[in-house]
Amino acid sequence: MKIKRLSIVYIMIVVLLTACTNTKPANQTDAVADFVTHFFDKYPKATLQDVYKGSFQDYFGPAHLLNDRKAVKNYIEYELSKADTLGGGYYEPCSWRGQYLRVNLSVIADSIVPIESFIDAFVASAQGEPTFSQEWLDEWNMIQRTVKRLYPDLEHFATDSAYIAQQLSEGNYVMHHSRTFNQYYHPHYRIIRREHFEQYILPAIENR
Secondary structure, three states, X not given: OOOOOOOHHHHHXXXXXXXXXXXXXXXXXXXXXXXHHHHHHHOOOOOHHHHHHHHHXXXXXXXXXXXXXXXXXXXXXXXXXXXXOOOOOOEEEOOOOOOEEEEEOHHHHOOXXXXXXXXXXXXXXXXXXXXXXXXXXXXXXXXXXXHHHHOOOOOXXXXXXXXXXXXXXOOOOOOOOOHHHHHHHOOOEEEEEHHHHHHHHHHHHHOO
């Protein structure tokens, strides 16, 4: 997936300008800081790239065109059969907005949520191919500044920041978890929009 090319110089200018001007309301700033703190408390081996991934997921949702339920089901079943561990809790917000949640496949493995209900929620949450916007770039810059402020010694911050900026400049805005995150935390989840999570999944978790 490609977006309109943004020059690396332009991205650097935007970062500098947004670093000097903070127009975000205090409650939003606090929400971002609270999320970043919680994220690194839970995932101390995480990197800036992992923060980007979750923030992107929370802004855009599952960036997939889902036309084949059978294929979705087959892949989830395959992933469950190959997973050595399904670490973490049953669900968590992707980022500070809480528009989307990461729902662990363990809700299926533990017979809490029927796989068909899980797929209903996942398919209903799909937004198709996301459309890049300046608003997303501004938001990411704000989140990145928060990480830098709260964790100035975060390992590989400068390298990861430059890598993300380069990927954005080339139109590659969908990124994977870092190798470190995969190694330590074994993520196996799908992205579910909050309203569908509350309809299809949360009642089953609360009544288990």
